Amino acid sequence: MCPVEVSGGVCDGAAKCPVKHPLRIALDEDRRIFTPIDRASYKWKRQHAHRTAGERVNSRLDVSFGFELPTIRGLKEMRLRCGLALIVMLAMALSCIRAKQPDRLRSLVPKAV
Numbered sequence: 001m002c003p004v005e006v007s008g009g010v011c012d013g014a015a016k017c018p019v020k021h022p023l024r025i026a027l028d029e030d031r032r033i034f035t036p037i038d039r040a041s042y043k044w045k046r047q048h049a050h051r052t053a054g055e056r057v058n059s060r061l062d063v064s065f066g067f068e069l070p071t072i073r074g075l076k077e078m079r080l081r082c083g084l085a086l087i088v089m090l091a092m093a094l095s096c097i098r099a100k101q102p103d104r105l106r107s108l109v110p111k112a113v
Contacts, residue, residue, distance in 0.1 A: 061085055064108055 004011040011017070026034075037044045051059075062068040065085045072078050096104045 057086075057089070060089065060108070 005014075035044070037047065061082065067082065067085070070078065072081055092108065093105050096102065096107075
């Protein structure tokens with residue numbers, strides 16, 4: 001159904017519309033992908049900037065350490081790998097502090113020479 005018709009309106013271009021049966025996905029299907037706020041909007045960027053530190057750590061585990069598409073079987077193994085990843089992050093932060101490079105504290109990649 002046309003988004004205009006779903007909201008109760010009458011679509012003037014229904015006769016010429018190339019999409020006869022568009023697919024409509026409910027927001028509740030996957031809130032991480034189908035967000036109520038458009039990801040390309042300024043409102044999204046403002047709200048995304050106010051994430052907590054815990055959300056940033058979870059994002060780093062998912063994306064940088066590859067836990068988003070797990071190939072690990074079993075809770076015991078997953079706990080071990082997550083624990084090791086957190087230890088690596090803390091060790092990297094500690095090495096930046098000891099090297100007096102606080103600007104590199106949150107970085108996973110080495111400084112460009």
